[in-house]
Amino acid sequence: MTLPETSVHQNGRTEPEKTPLFAADGVTVRFGGLTALDGVSVDVRSHEVHGVIGPNGAGKTTLFNVCCGFVRPDQGTLSWRGTRLPDLRPHRLTRLGIARTLQGLGLFRGLTVAENVLVGADRFRRSGFVSALLALPRAARDERALAERAERAMAEVGVLEHAHASPASLPYPVRKRVALARALAAEPELLLLDEPAAGLGHDDMEELAGTVRRLAERMAVVLVDHHMDLVMSVCDRLTVLDFGRVIAAGEPERVRDDPAVVDAYLGEEADR
Ligand SMILES: Nc1ncnc2c1ncn2[C@@H]1O[C@H](COP(=O)(O)OP(=O)(O)OP(=O)(O)O)[C@@H](O)[C@H]1O
Numbered sequence: 001m002t003l004p005e006t007s008v009h010q011n012g013r014t015e016p017e018k019t020p021l022f023a024a025d026g027v028t029v030r031f032g033g034l035t036a037l038d039g040v041s042v043d044v045r046s047h048e049v050h051g052v053i054g055p056n057g058a059g060k061t062t063l064f065n066v067c068c069g070f071v072r073p074d075q076g077t078l079s080w081r082g083t084r085l086p087d088l089r090p091h092r093l094t095r096l097g098i099a100r101t102l103q104g105l106g107l108f109r110g111l112t113v114a115e116n117v118l119v120g121a122d123r124f125r126r127s128g129f130v131s132a133l134l135a136l137p138r139a140a141r142d143e144r145a146l147a148e149r150a151e152r153a154m155a156e157v158g159v160l161e162h163a164h165a166s167p168a169s170l171p172y173p174v175r176k177r178v179a180l181a182r183a184l185a186a187e188p189e190l191l192l193l194d195e196p197a198a199g200l201g202h203d204d205m206e207e208l209a210g211t212v213r214r215l216a217e218r219m220a221v222v223l224v225d226h227h228m229d230l231v232m233s234v235c236d237r238l239t240v241l242d243f244g245r246v247i248a249a250g251e252p253e254r255v256r257d258d259p260a261v262v263d264a265y266l267g268e269e270a271d272r
């Protein structure tokens with residue numbers, strides 16, 4: 001039997017640890033001869049900001065792809081609130097309340113900002129294709145409710161004024177916020193952010209840090225990013241990957257000084 005751990009949140013609260021919201025256990029992913037993940041285990045607690053860091057090619061995006069069902073693990077399991085998930089298809093995981101942003105943007109070019117964000121709200125669609133086609137009142141109500149969800153998500157990250165714009169016409173940092181709004185429109189309980197600060201300047205990054213902390217009041221956030229100052233300042237705990245393996249895990253201060261982590265990053269510097 002393992003004793004319950006305690007988790008100290010950044011606001012100083014100390015609480016007994018309960019069953020994690022989400023856990024990946026012993027996940028292995030192979031792409032042909034390459035082992036991208038090798039027995040990786042991560043657990044994410046409700047309302048924590050959990051950083052996944054590691055050098056390029058360490059397996060961070062692959063881990064996200066497993067967590068949202070884009071990549072099927074060769075071995076290992078996922079669980080939600082302590083129950084093993086039997087079905088890892090993307091729509092099942094979305095329905096549970098897992099949403100993600102993509103490394104880069106992944107916005108649809110032919111759609112407006114509002115339409116892009118609406119795609120994220122789709123898990124709440126109730127009326128089927130036929131009632132939408134016949135424009136039944138139920139379908140109209142459903143559409144309105146989805147549009148309101150999308151509006152709330154856009155307002156939350158400050159892009160509502162761009163609702164009718166094409167993403168391509170907007171500066172990159174604004175497009176990054178649109179991508180975040182799309183994930184938020186799903187009202188996730190677990191939000192996976194793959195390099196949300198890539199391409200952002202100092203001010204946008206500070207704002208992002210504030211947004212992430214605010215979001216953690218109502219959801220768990222897993223964050224992959226290469227900006228150590230951002231990661232260290234917003235994360236409650238970190239998991240460090242290198243060559244597809246977990247080389248360190250724990251609170252940021254402890255992980256930062258871990259010799260294995262220092263070595264992994266020094267190796268990366270030397271490769272440049
Ligand atoms: N679909 C794929 N087919 C083959 N190899 C892949 C595939 N996806 C990822 N890989 C390989 O798996 C390893 C892990 O890649 P991954 O993208 O998960 O790393 P990462 O930690 O996200 O890196 P980065 O910091 O550069 O985004 C890399 O060696 C990569 O080349």
Ligand SMILES: [Mg+2]
Binds near residue numbers: 060061103
């Ligand atoms: Mg990546």
